[in-house]
Amino acid sequence: MRISRKMEHIHHALSLRPQGRNGLSDVRLVPNALPDISLSSVSLATRIGELNLSSPILINAMTGGAQETEAINGQLAVAARETGLAMAVGSQMSAIKDKSMRASYQVVRKMNPDGIVIANLGAEATLEQALEAVDMISADALQIHLNVMQELLMPEGERDFQGTVERISRIAEAAGVPVIVKEVGFGIAGEAAARLKAAGIQALDVGGSGGTSFAAIENARRSRPLQALNQWGCSTAVALLECAPVYGNGGMIASGGLRNGLEVVKSLALGASAAGMAGLFLRLLQQSGLEGLIRGITEIKEETLLVMSALGAGTVQELWNCPVVILGETVEWCRARGLE
Numbered sequence: 001m002r003i004s005r006k007m008e009h010i011h012h013a014l015s016l017r018p019q020g021r022n023g024l025s026d027v028r029l030v031p032n033a034l035p036d037i038s039l040s041s042v043s044l045a046t047r048i049g050e051l052n053l054s055s056p057i058l059i060n061a062m063t064g065g066a067q068e069t070e071a072i073n074g075q076l077a078v079a080a081r082e083t084g085l086a087m088a089v090g091s092q093m094s095a096i097k098d099k100s101m102r103a104s105y106q107v108v109r110k111m112n113p114d115g116i117v118i119a120n121l122g123a124e125a126t127l128e129q130a131l132e133a134v135d136m137i138s139a140d141a142l143q144i145h146l147n148v149m150q151e152l153l154m155p156e157g158e159r160d161f162q163g164t165v166e167r168i169s170r171i172a173e174a175a176g177v178p179v180i181v182k183e184v185g186f187g188i189a190g191e192a193a194a195r196l197k198a199a200g201i202q203a204l205d206v207g208g209s210g211g212t213s214f215a216a217i218e219n220a221r222r223s224r225p226l227q228a229l230n231q232w233g234c235s236t237a238v239a240l241l242e243c244a245p246v247y248g249n250g251g252m253i254a255s256g257g258l259r260n261g262l263e264v265v266k267s268l269a270l271g272a273s274a275a276g277m278a279g280l281f282l283r284l285l286q287q288s289g290l291e292g293l294i295r296g297i298t299e300i301k302e303e304t305l306l307v308m309s310a311l312g313a314g315t316v317q318e319l320w321n322c323p324v325v326i327l328g329e330t331v332e333w334c335r336a337r338g339l340e
């Protein structure tokens with residue numbers, strides 16, 4: 001059951017179109033005709049909590065846990081190595097339950113021995129399982145994913161969400177590596193961000209809607225789809241604006257439907273320190289192979305550098321002070337929530 005689910009997720013993620021809007025078309029960067037900077041001095045280096053990265057772009061958690069996923073993870077890891085990106089693996093619970101699945105995750109470390117590799121588990125994980133996941137791939141950090149609507153839509157999914165913050169907090173205290181709490185595409189709002197911050201969580205990936213939708217993916221797997229729920233969640237732009245007051249000072253990652261370097265820079269200008277992409281990289285790999293993926297990532301990095309230069313921002317931190325204009329539905333949301 002578990003094994004075929006991994007491949008079903010990949011199949012549906014590739015065949016379903018991104019759902020809704022990521023909200024970043026409502027975010028406009030104010031041009032700077034006098035940037036007073038040289039392109040060669042612009043640095044992509046960034047820091048998420050205690051984790052130093054040479055690029056703000058990361059390959060977000062996707063897969064592992066089935067025989068067929070080993071080749072995908074291996075290719076993603078080579079692309080990460082060749083472009084200097086950090087990479088997260090998919091949920092490792094299947095390999096904790098079945099040791100024969102470990103190779104499909106460990107290939108990522110094997111292909112990229114010196115890179116930044118991030119472990120991944122769901123919020124149901126115990127501290128012992130978290131330590132095992134980190135150890136399995138000699139991870140530099142651990143992502144704990146939140147995916148309530150996905151679990152609810154999965155017939156075999158979790159039904160009891162009590163005690164999540166306490167469990168994550170215990171893991172963060174003892175994991176020995178930085179812990180990043182992430183959504184998978186439904187978005188994190190300010191109230192949840194504040195609870196996680198108070199519980200000692202250093203870094204948050206807002207995981208907003210507008211890209212891969214796990215509601216649509218689970219509906220495609222259900223015998224009785226509940227299609228109205230495909231739109232569940234808040235956009236990536238909204239999630240960034242919701243979480244920035246709590247995590248905007250060095251602990252926030254943007255993700256959910258990001259498509260290019262311009263959207264990466266918009267996310268960083270809203271206060272993020274890094275930007276994750278999953279579905280886009282999977283699609284590039286499927287359509288254009290490893291070389292196409294590497295080319296795509298290189299283009300996104302170049303776009304990011306060019307936009308930073310055009311804004312006169314030499315570092316990710318300088319982007320936080322660049323003026324942005326928020327329009328449309330996104331500014332209406334901010335007004336209604338008192339986020340101005």
Ligand code: FNR
Pocket residue numbers: 009010013060061062063089090091120143144145182183184185207210211212255256257258276277278279280282
């Ligand atoms: C995912 N994602 C994911 N996230 C996670 O924390 N653990 C996981 O095991 C998975 N598995 C997974 C499989 C596949 C096939 C995809 C495409 C994605 C979610 C992913 O990390 C990300 O949060 C969302 O996909 C939203 O980003 P994009 O795809 O819109 O860039």
